[in-house]
Amino acid sequence: MTTYTICVFTENSIGLLNKITIIFTRRRINIESLTVSETERKGISRFTIVIKHEKREEVEKLVRQIRKIIEVLAVFGYLNEDIVYNEIALFKISTPLNGKSVDVETINKVYKAWVVYWGLDYVVIEKTGTETEIFEFFKYIKPHGIIEFVRSGRVAVGKTPKGLIEYLPEEITEWEYYL
Amino acid sequence: MGNLLDIELKQETLSAPTPTKEAPVFLSGAQAMMECLLAESVDNIFGYPGGAIMPTYDALYDYIDRIKHTLVRHEQGAGHAAQGYARVSGRTGVCLVTSGPGGTNLITPIADAIIDCTPLVCIVGQVKSTLLGTDAFQETDMIGVTTPVCKWNYQITDPDEVPEIMAKAFFIAKSGKPGPVVIDFARDAQAAKMTKPFVYKKVEKMVSYSPRVVPKQDQIEKAAELINKAKRPYILFGHGVLIADAVQELLDFVEKTDIPCASTLLGLSAMPNNHPNYMGWLGMHGMYSPNVMTDECDVLIAIGMRFDDRVTGDSTKFVKQARIVHIEIDPSEVDKIKKAEAPVIGDAKEALKMLMPLVKKGDFTGWKNEFRKLDVKEYDKVTLRDLSQEGKIKMAEVVALLSDKTNGEACIVVDVGQHQMVTARYYQFKKPNSYIASGGLGTMGFAIPASFGAKVGAPDREIVGIIGDGCFQMTIQELGTIAQSGLAVKMIILNNNFLGMVRQWQQLFFDNRYSFVELQNPDFITIAKGFGIDGHTCNERENLSDSLDKMLASKKAYLLEVIVEKEENVFPMVPAGTSVSEIRLE
Numbered sequence: 001m002t003t004y005t006i007c008v009f010t011e012n013s014i015g016l017l018n019k020i021t022i023i024f025t026r027r028r029i030n031i032e033s034l035t036v037s038e039t040e041r042k043g044i045s046r047f048t049i050v051i052k053h054e055k056r057e058e059v060e061k062l063v064r065q066i067r068k069i070i071e072v073l074a075v076f077g078y079l080n081e082d083i084v085y086n087e088i089a090l091f092k093i094s095t096p097l098n099g100k101s102v103d104v105e106t107i108n109k110v111y112k113a114w115v116v117y118w119g120l121d122y123v124v125i126e127k128t129g130t131e132t133e134i135f136e137f138f139k140y141i142k143p144h145g146i147i148e149f150v151r152s153g154r155v156a157v158g159k160t161p162k163g164l165i166e167y168l169p170e171e172i173t174e175w176e177y178y179l
Numbered sequence: 180m181g182n183l184l185d186i187e188l189k190q191e192t193l194s195a196p197t198p199t200k201e202a203p204v205f206l207s208g209a210q211a212m213m214e215c216l217l218a219e220s221v222d223n224i225f226g227y228p229g230g231a232i233m234p235t236y237d238a239l240y241d242y243i244d245r246i247k248h249t250l251v252r253h254e255q256g257a258g259h260a261a262q263g264y265a266r267v268s269g270r271t272g273v274c275l276v277t278s279g280p281g282g283t284n285l286i287t288p289i290a291d292a293i294i295d296c297t298p299l300v301c302i303v304g305q306v307k308s309t310l311l312g313t314d315a316f317q318e319t320d321m322i323g324v325t326t327p328v329c330k331w332n333y334q335i336t337d338p339d340e341v342p343e344i345m346a347k348a349f350f351i352a353k354s355g356k357p358g359p360v361v362i363d364f365a366r367d368a369q370a371a372k373m374t375k376p377f378v379y380k381k382v383e384k385m386v387s388y389s390p391r392v393v394p395k396q397d398q399i400e401k402a403a404e405l406i407n408k409a410k411r412p413y414i415l416f417g418h419g420v421l422i423a424d425a426v427q428e429l430l431d432f433v434e435k436t437d438i439p440c441a442s443t444l445l446g447l448s449a450m451p452n453n454h455p456n457y458m459g460w461l462g463m464h465g466m467y468s469p470n471v472m473t474d475e476c477d478v479l480i481a482i483g484m485r486f487d488d489r490v491t492g493d494s495t496k497f498v499k500q501a502r503i504v505h506i507e508i509d510p511s512e513v514d515k516i517k518k519a520e521a522p523v524i525g526d527a528k529e530a531l532k533m534l535m536p537l538v539k540k541g542d543f544t545g546w547k548n549e550f551r552k553l554d555v556k557e558y559d560k561v562t563l564r565d566l567s568q569e570g571k572i573k574m575a576e577v578v579a580l581l582s583d584k585t586n587g588e589a590c591i592v593v594d595v596g597q598h599q600m601v602t603a604r605y606y607q608f609k610k611p612n613s614y615i616a617s618g619g620l621g622t623m624g625f626a627i628p629a630s631f632g633a634k635v636g637a638p639d640r641e642i643v644g645i646i647g648d649g650c651f652q653m654t655i656q657e658l659g660t661i662a663q664s665g666l667a668v669k670m671i672i673l674n675n676n677f678l679g680m681v682r683q684w685q686q687l688f689f690d691n692r693y694s695f696v697e698l699q700n701p702d703f704i705t706i707a708k709g710f711g712i713d714g715h716t717c718n719e720r721e722n723l724s725d726s727l728d729k730m731l732a733s734k735k736a737y738l739l740e741v742i743v744e745k746e747e748n749v750f751p752m753v754p755a756g757t758s759v760s761e762i763r764l765e
Binding site: 010011014015018019022026057060061064065067068070071072073 | 322323332351387388514
């Protein structure tokens with residue numbers, strides 16, 4: 001299984017999420033994570049969808065089908081090496097009065113994570129990084145007792161010097177898909 | 180108390196209109212919708228009224244001199260009629276239905292239209308926008324329900340949106356690879372007045388949707404190079420040729436290059452059947468040589484077709500020896516089933532025009548003769564048997580005789596099943612857009628509504644529906660539409676008292692276990708007469724010719740029921756999932 005990151009640029013309109021995800025459903029592809037936000041250009045949304053798949057051709061077909069949706073402006077499919085990507089995770093860690101205290105220095109220096117909230121008998125730690133890094137930290141912090149853990153979807157930018165948004169037209173030009 | 184009266188009087192004076200200049204009155208959303216239809220030169224629509232679409236029907240009342248409305252008996256009929264209309268005329272079919280069941284009844288035609296690339300604009304009523312999402316009376320989430328089966332959909336909740344959205348809707352439906360567009364029109368947006376004057380600007384391009392019409396020159400050059408080098412080239416053309424109105428271009432191309440060609444089921448009638456380069460059509464029940472020769476060609480030129488599984492059989496074995504040129508308007512179709520060495524993204528008409536000067540004049544007499552040799556085999560094994568005139572009347576002889584009597588110039592609307600395949604085999608098409616069928620979705624019940632839709636779209640053409648007894652009962656209520664609108668549609672029921680195609684499969688692949696395929700049919704002619712449509716039954720071979728004459732001579736709608744052989748099988752046949760080389764002739 002290879003991990004693919006699919007970036008979809010769209011007009012910002014109601015129901016578009018459904019129109020996009022329904023194609024994954026039809027092709028029986030499970031979505032590992034999904035993030036949507038507005039881009040640096042107003043009115044243009046960016047979907048970052050992570051999937052795992054065995055066949056590159058099938059992913060190419062998927063990309064082309066997503067491109068076909070009216071209101072979709074551009075679609076890019078990436079392998080991990082083509083992008084810089086991260087996720088963010090929040091850990092709510094139990095710190096009872098006479099329990100083991102958290103080692104903030106290790107957390108900061110080794111794991112590049114930060115305590116963002118101090119509760120009475122718990123702390124909230126924020127960790128950004130790749131999925132692997134987050135799970136390494138997860139293993140480290142687990143003995144303290146994880147009350148809650150939440151991880152965001154992936155956000156990614158391409159490694160090309162151009163901004164992806166530059167591929168979007170000021171006016172009608174031809175669309176290319178990249179994979 | 181006196182005080183109170185004073186106050187009331189005071190209020191009255193306050194609310195009285197100030198005598199300044201009159202506020203302009205703008206169109207309502209529903210009136211704007213009518214103006215949009217006029218701006219798009221829509222002169223015929225198909226529909227069925229109901230609660231949530233009433234303001235639009237009320238507006239339509241003022242436009243009946245300019246927009247002709249055909250009142251169907253079931254919304255599915257409206258959809259298929261709009262399809263028949265669109266397919267025969269090359270225009271966009273429009274349907275108007277109400278919310279809830281009105282919309283859901285339209286789902287089958289919408290799904291049919293997306294898979295057969297038929298341009299439709301479906302205007303569906305919706306509950307008031309304030310009631311959306313509350314499970315209001317006759318509320319269905321039409322956007323949610325139609326998203327997987329339509330090209331585009333949009334919910335209008337503000338009358339000011341109407342012109343812009345409708346301009347987009349008509350552009351999207353007709354351009355690129357055509358398809359159905361659903362407009363979910365909230366009742367309050369229909370009734371409310373616009374806040375600005377109605378201005379309609381046709382859409383010709385959209386930022387997020389700009390299908391490529393003119394192919395890239397380098398793709399054309401690569402395709403031409405491949406075609407020119409071919410020793411045994413073979414053209415497969417599909418519905419795209421008819422949609423792109425590229426019939427003449429295809430003919431010119433074939434005549435210059437002398438390449439043998441075959442059609443897909445929906446490409447039928449794009450090329451006259453009697454053309455020396457036309458080898459027939461291919462597919463599961465297609466003709467022998469066009470199927471078998473896919474294994475022999477060295478370059479396959481696919482024009483406006485998408486390698487459907489009913490064409491390829493086992494696609495991994497289909498044309499695997501050949502290099503493929505694929506002319507296709509939808510980039511997502513290229514490499515979807517078969518990898519194309521020379522893809523040409525663009526409109527078939529433009530592509531063929533651009534290819535013309537680059538391809539060499541050819542002479543493929545020897546190669547064409549190989550097809551013709553196989554035709555002899557098919558004739559001996561299949562055609563002779565089908566037309567043997569022995570035993571009960573066979574479907575093939577009805578179609579062949581109809582073909583002779585109409586000189587191959589009628590527009591044939593078929594339903595789904597054995598009769599559909601037999602018609603494709605035995606009608607000798609001479610004019611384009613003459614075989615209207617539900618190909619991709621295989622919707623039984625398509626033919627009655629599609630044939631009157633076709634008659635509306637081409638009133639001067641002879642429209643003949645060829646329909647199975649099973650199919651006929653799926654949309655039998657539309658006889659009422661035909662009668663009321665006075666459309667001279669001719670219908671032939673090929674009655675074998677069976678769901679023939681399913682029965683054939685059960686016989687061949689399920690060990691003769693006829694599971695629920697025999698029908699107890701009503702008296703079709705009595706039913707037709709009940710609707711006010713004349714007709715008769717033909718049971719004997721010697722009456723067949725006269726029966727067809729009588730039907731064709733009728734100036735009004737007419738139903739001819741022909742009782743045919745009960746257990747007849749359609750051959751050739753490429754069993755599902757096998758390769759074309761495993762085609763069976765008996």
